[in-house]
Amino acid sequence: MSQISSLHKIHFISIGGSVMHNLAIELHLKGFVITGSDDEIYEPSSSRLAKYELLPAISGWFPEKITADLDAVILGMHARQDNPELAKARELGIKVYSYPEYIFEQSQNKQRVVIAGSHGKTTITSMILHVLKYNNRIFNYLVGAQIEGFDNMVKLSENAPLIIIEGDEYFTSPIDPTPKFMHYQPHIALISGIAWDHFNVFPTWESYVKQFELLADSLPKAGSIIFDETDDMLDVIGQKERTDVVNTPYSAHPSEIVDGKTILITAEQGEIPVLVFGNHNMKNISGARAVCERLGITDEEFYQAIQSFKGASKRLELLGSNDSVNIYRDFAHAPSKVEATTAALKEQFPNRTLVACAELHTFSSLNKAFLKQYRRKLKAADIAVVYYNPLTIEHKRLEPITAEDIREAFKRDDLKIFTDSDELATFLKSFEWTDSNLLLMSSGTFGGLDLKGLAETVLS
Template sequence: MRVHFIAIGGAAMHNLAIALHLKGFKVTGSDDAVYEPSKTRLNKHGILPKAEGWHPQNITKDLDAIILGMHARIDNPELLRAQELGLKVYSYPEYVYEQSKDKLRVVVGGSHGKTTITSMVLHVLNYHRKDFDYLVGAQIAGFDNMVKLSGAPIIVIEGDEYLASPIDRRPKFHLYNANIGIISGVAWDHINVFPTFESYKNQFSLFIDTITPNGTLIYCEEDDVLKDLVNLHQFKNKLEKIPYHTPLFEIKSGKTYLKTKQGELGINIFGKHNLMNLNAAKLACEKIGLSNEEFYEAIVSFAGAAKRLELLAQNETSVVYKDFAHSPSKLKATIEAVKEQYPDRKLIACIELYTFSSLNEDFLEEYAGTMNGADIAIVFVDEKTFFQKSLKPFSENKVIKAFSNDKIKFFNQAEKIKGYLESLEIKNTNLLMMSSGIFGGIDLVTLAKSMLKK
């Protein structure tokens, strides 16, 4: 098979390209810019484009498929050439389905927790040496690639609700046709694509209808929006519906223990949102054929998904975490998790607003009250981000009003927030740095270690 990737440098795209290359496909690709780590990883496998840019001569009639990434535009010269030749153009979720339509497909959807649930299922399957394929949205320990496609009978897919491609405006998770579909919760996101909460919620109703007849829907019943959505849904297909909730647990000296039929079980993750994620993963593993005992045996060694409450540094009195939390629901849940885990310590919580949704003035009010659980609450927006995304900057007063918290401290320059953090006394205090961005290039590990040395 000969496959060409338009916009090969994207996180998902380059991982899929590597997966197909390892499967024996002849893979080529193009992009107007390829950044790290994609550049090194593509080069390692010999599929890095020889020159940057779009080259219509790359598109020939003998190609079996074109895979189009979101980074490309609808007037991309290579896309136009492929359409002129009548070649089949796939989005990457479409092509993943093509490669997995004969497998048992587990698709993990939801506004939050997708990567963690997917990572947990992969960890458990890997621990028990099961044969499976996967697609996950972050690099995780024990896996060289974020995508694997082989002859395995099972595939576990993190199902993003963002759009499939510039010419396919369906959310990615609608294209996988899950046998087992998981929804972790519904909290408005992607305002640039779904301008109202109702339009966003509808994507999850549509996802339910993509689950194959006699398939399974696993959903969080503690999410009131999702619970109502499922209860009111007019099911087109006959499905098994399995609700889940927070399992029984106890926190002792900063460590979480699950209360199971086999007794107390110490685990490495914490926070109610992560324990709900764990229950979703357990139910998915049960449907795949693993027992509860096998699940618990494996999950005790799960250290967490990348950038999800990732430990940067610690000493006897303080811990510094980095987390991917950026939406209102994720922000609130992550702050609550750290406070619950360490009730006797103060918490400094810092969020970088980076996504299009978080930088939208109309959406900003969704953050009201989300940082009230922190002792010191900090909001950072790199002033360069507004310029890069062609967005109108908003003021400190706008942020304080939107968060409904007059104690919010606002910064828009990386050096200033770094200096402020370094000035803080951190004894008997934890620090939580949350962003889907890069905090203006601040080296968070170095910052964390220097703060703990004081």
């Protein structure tokens, strides 16, 4: 029994974060008294918190919310080091956790599986959860996206013997620069691939790779590392000799595309139709299968379940379609993700014109020094479009970038570049949409573009 399972009063500093609000909801459902603060809360966090009456009445930080009767404070990444509520909690000697530390505390007596990597980790985690649920396993989890069939993104129950955690390499909290995944102390770790990201946190490729090496080196005796052997850097880390740690390399699952549908080719189970596609998803399936095998799921059980997996939210999500046009949105923002998603769609529908739009929205993608990482990443698109908002660059206090900088970075002379979302929408609506697919890639919103409305116009 975890030492803090009797906790009953917890305050969240920065309750609006994607994992933070889900953890707050989960603890509320377990009967804890939950309070929280934040200086900005966006959708869907605000509606979901409001549904459980956990949405702070006023935005901002209020040290008076930190009272001596609190059992703990959970500190989110979005808060700053000088946060007044954090200062008050320290002054009162209240235990302050980051959410990874808290999740570990709650799962000390469980088998811990961590899914890490620069890309694919949300999808692989989602696949594993889908397979376990399909096979009626009892498990806890933490995942970074909404998945069909799961109400919340965090589950913590006493009776589950195992927890599946999507673990990222980003800082744990404003007062702890350790990568989040190091706090979980996994027994099984999967690393899906290493492609430089978080330029603001890891200024060099070497400093970024080092985080994954630390994770692999931290595995206990009888632990297991599962890794994509087609990733050169990862293959070096994965194949390194570690006493009593099992190495399991994987690569893309054999498959074929028949009439725009992907079929897995298996030795024992025959041909298995799946709803996801693209080489990156064939790797994701292999990784998920390797983890499930370690957890005692048979191949028959795995393949039976994976057929109905529709994908995680915003991962090659179909916004709409008709006989000759499909419209997809994808969370892809980092260069490796933009390349993999664009290539997957072109490979799946080789005879359709692919219009691929990428929004530069993150700190890394809008950084002039990082931009060249996007070199030829949109080459699979027939028509390539980039959107960015100069105000976002100002807001992030970055050096201004021009359309010419972007064209040069992407190495594509015919690249169409927009800084106004209305002009982007006009361009897309005026296109001759037959035998074509539209791909919208961003971790943002294309300047508040109504994607559903756009999809309806394009399809009509």
